[in-house]
Amino acid sequence: xxxxxxQLGRLTILPVLVVNSExxxxxxxxxxxxxxxxxxxxxxxxxxxxxxxEAVKRALPSLSxxxxxxxxxxxxxxxxxxxxNFAVSPGLTRKLADCARALELPFLPGVSTVSEVLDGMExxxxxxxxxxxxxxxxxxxxxxxxxxLAGVSFCPTGGINAGNAGDYLAxxxxxxxxxxxxxxxxxxxxxxxxxxRNSTRDSLAHLSRL
Numbered sequence: 001x002x003x004x005x006x007q008l009g010r011l012t013i014l015p016v017l018v019v020n021s022e023x024x025x026x027x028x029x030x031x032x033x034x035x036x037x038x039x040x041x042x043x044x045x046x047x048x049x050x051x052x053x054e055a056v057k058r059a060l061p062s063l064s065x066x067x068x069x070x071x072x073x074x075x076x077x078x079x080x081x082x083x084x085n086f087a088v089s090p091g092l093t094r095k096l097a098d099c100a101r102a103l104e105l106p107f108l109p110g111v112s113t114v115s116e117v118l119d120g121m122e123x124x125x126x127x128x129x130x131x132x133x134x135x136x137x138x139x140x141x142x143x144x145x146x147x148x149l150a151g152v153s154f155c156p157t158g159g160i161n162a163g164n165a166g167d168y169l170a171x172x173x174x175x176x177x178x179x180x181x182x183x184x185x186x187x188x189x190x191x192x193x194x195x196x197r198n199s200t201r202d203s204l205a206h207l208s209r210l
Contacts, residue, residue: 002126003086004086004106004107004108005126005127005175007039007064007085007086007106008108008127008175008176009153010038011037011038011175012169012204012208013037013178013182013200013203013204013207014039014041014066014155014176014177015028015032015037015040015041015178015179015180015182015200016040016068016179018045018046018180020048021048021052022051023055024052025052025053025056026056026059026060027193028183028188028193029059029060030059031193031194031197032182032196032197033060033062034197035196035197035198035200035201036200037063038064039063039066039085040056040063040065040066041066041067041068041088041178042056042065042066042067042068043068043069044068044069044070044071044075045069049067050079050082053067053079053083054083057082057083057084064085065084066084066085066087066088067079067082067084067086067087068088069088070089071090072096073095076096076100076103076105079105080103080105085106086107087105087108088107088108088110088129089108089109089110090129090131091109091110091111091116092111092116092123096109097109097120097123097125107125108127108128108155109125109128110128110131110157111129112130112132112136113136114145117145117149126151126152127155127175128152128153129178130142130154130156130158131157132158132159133156133157133160134164135158138168139167139170139171142154142168142171142173142174146171146172149173152173153173154174154175155176155177155178156174156177157177157178157179158178160178160179161179162203165177165179165207166206166207166210169207169210170210181203182199182203
């Protein structure tokens with residue numbers, strides 16, 4: 001069993017964070033951790049992302065921290081230096097795969113077609129991020145893939161919310177789902193970490209009953 005398959009298989013939700021400061025990242029991550037979340041993905045979409053990753057790693061050493069939106073070799077090298085547990089990309093290139101392998105950094109590449117999955121399998125991957133999940137076929141697509149792509153697992157991300165997450169998690173080839181529905185913009189802006197903790201706890205409890 002690959003490291004990522006084992007790690008993602010322990011999760012239900014992989015929250016996807018876009019953060020504007022170290023303080024915001026730590027506040028959100030602490031609230032998610034207190035709700036029962038074991039891993040977060042901090043995307044490289046803001047100037048503060050790398051320093052935020054380092055801050056969360058220091059503040060919450062028991063929380064697994066992934067870096068998302070890893071689009072270039074430079075990104076891969078930077079997040080490895082920041083100490084992430086694994087890297088996540090919306091796509092897959094040979095250069096990204098080779099760089100992750102050289103750095104011994106677990107890597108979850110994104111796919112949206114069977115051909116991309118097959119190419120990734122040839123490169124040694126058995127876990128992928130389906131992205132953008134809701135646009136490229138959603139749960140119905142993953143259900144159709146479960147036969148011809150036996151042995152491959154997914155973390156679908158993109159358009160997933162409290163209402164449809166259970167449809168994905170019911171599939172045998174889905175390890176967990178990525179999403180940010182518990183991180184409403186106004187709640188984050190108000191630094192209302194209690195509400196984030198409570199809504200996340202409610203989501204986990206609901207999904208565990210399905």
